Amino acid sequence: MNTVDIAIVGAGFGGIGAAITLKRAGFGDFLVFEQANHVGGTWRANTYPGIACDVPSHLYSFSFALNPDWSDTFSGGQEIWDYLSACVDRFGIRPHLRLGHPVHEMAWDDREQRWRLETAHGVFSARVVINATGPLSDPSIPDIPGLDSFRGTTFHSARWRHDLDLTGRRVAVVGTGASAVQFIPRIAPQVGSLTVFQRTAPWVIPRRSRPISRVERTIYRTVPGAQRLVRTALYWSREALAIGFLHPRLNKRAQALALAHLRRQVPDPVLRAKLTPTYVMGCKRVLLSNDYYPALQRPNVDLVVERIREVVPDGIVTVDGVTHPADIIIFGTGFHVTDPPVRHHVRGRGGQTLAEAWTPTMRAYLGTMVAGFPNFFLLLGPNTGLGHTSVVLMMESQLHQVVAALRHMRRTGLAAIEPDPVAQQRFAEFLDAKMANTVWTSGGCTSWYLDANGHNATIWPGYATGFRLRLRRFRPADYRPVPVLEEV
Ligand SMILES: Cc1cc2nc3c(=O)[nH]c(=O)nc-3n(C[C@H](O)[C@H](O)[C@H](O)COP(=O)(O)OP(=O)(O)OC[C@H]3O[C@@H](n4cnc5c(N)ncnc54)[C@H](O)[C@@H]3O)c2cc1C
Secondary structure, three states: OEEEEEEEEOOOHHHHHHHHHHHHOOOOOEEEEEOOOOOOOHHHHOOOOOOEOOOOOOOOOOOOOOOOOOOEOOOEHHHHHHHHHHHHHHOOOHHHEEEOOOEEEEEEEOOOOEEEEEEOOEEEEEEEEEEOOOOOOOEOOOOOOOHHHOOOEEEEHHHOOOOOOOOOOEEEEEOOOOOHHHHHHHHOOOOOEEEEEOOOOOOEEOOOOOEOOHHHHHHHHHOOOHHHHHHHHHHHHHHHHHHHHHOHHHHHHHHHHHHHHHHHHOOOHHHHHHHOOOOOOOOOOOEEOOOHHHHHOOOOEEEEOOOEEEEEOOEEEEOOOOEEEOOEEEEOOOEOOOOOHHHHHEEOHHHOEHHHHOOOOOOOEOOOEOOOOOOEEEOOOOOOEOOOOOHHHHHHHHHHHHHHHHHHHHHHOOOOEEEOHHHHHHHHHHHHHHHOOOHHHHOOOOOOOEOOOOOEOOEOOOOHHHHHHHHHOOOHHHEEEOOOOOOO
16 A cells, blocks of 8 residues: 555645645655546636636735736636646645546545545555645536437536537537636637527626736736735735625625616616626626627627426427537536535545535534544535635635644654544534524525525625634644544
8 A cells, every 4th residue: 555644635726725735834754646647626617708816816826936027917727727737846846736536435444544545547655635636626517307308418517518519509508607708709609509598587798808018917927016016906806805795784895886787787687687686796796808798799709597397309409399409519507516526536524425424414623624634625615615705715724724733643653633622513503603693594595505405605704804713723622633443
């Protein structure tokens, strides 16, 4: 069996950030297992036309690796992917990578007090696991009756079929979320016809992006502190946006702005009515676009708001009995966020799976550790998502806590720790109380933030700063050493 001190699973922002943080903190014995053949995670997998981040690039990057060369205030996917690859090289992470290594099972050995990882290339034993498999990495395709009977081609936007020429084809897009509003304007001029199936109208605000000039980039590269100053200003302006999510009655101005954007871009009152959201802004992810509404008004584009009843060999039938012919169906239907497949493949103390521990809902102490799962850290675990700013900030806060835990174990000679169930429960109650009056619970929508029971197990109900302050200190009393299994 191969042995390593720390196993990181996943090589997206989280896994790469973890690797760099460990190395900088003096924990050099680690491997990063990635199922794909390249690093990058989200930014490797999602290559659809128009892909870009929707928080400013200066914030959507590591605080310890600012990039003075961003070409746009909201960078495209390829540039973010290149940035992550460059970080891997700059911080000497490449020798630690095990690409093409899917981890099939992770099980805690009570006797050895170590994790056993079954990968496609053999078994590894690790003292600590940092799980960075990503909250948005498993595409979700709705279970529509008749889908198997479709004669054309179907794919999810996170697995874009670049080999497929859409020119002149009849294309149906299911879903109008963050990815769809980015790729619809790009494919609309190319396809023969485009039918967009909308379940709920999203809130769309103008996208205030612009190219970053050569002069600005030179300043960032040469003037010490200049880029950090810009980042700090952006950080606080984004933090201010959370106010509307936490206190929905203060959302009125932002909603008025979005409705004005809709009025300006969509003169037709019938179409505008279909595109007017019926819930409070922020309840679902707010989308940024200047070209989505114009794309929907092209003569070859049709917005359908009737529910889908079934798929037939040559199209999609809605509940009103109308058949919408299609050669290709593209799903922009999001990811398995509250039901990540990885939960079935992680076994903690006594063989309990994460799926069992997370019934009826996902819980984790500080969104990072789960009672019964020793030395197992989750990056972007339950309730660490954000609607207003970069999740990289959340990951970095978590990594601070991970390093503090590792140092605590080293200092005290503990082989394994896990959160005290009482501390975990206390944290869960704190989250539920904070969540109560936010837009996600009172905004009148159903969103991917909610699990099957309607519980919000995804979003951090606060400011990124609040999370950071909470995770800055390591509280030994909230953790407990793991007992060794007695020989019988
Ligand atoms: C289209 C899109 C746009 C986004 N835009 C933004 C944005 O603008 N701002 C923002 O804050 N967030 C955004 N997000 C959220 C984004 O997912 C996170 O910001 C971030 O990229 C997550 O990084 P991660 O490392 O946690 O997960 P990922 O990037 O998903 O990486 C997880 C990695 O784990 C690997 N993996 C999974 N299971 C296994 C296994 N069993 N064995 C081995 N490897 C495995 C996967 O192959 C993947 O490479 C966006 C998400 C999407 C999908």
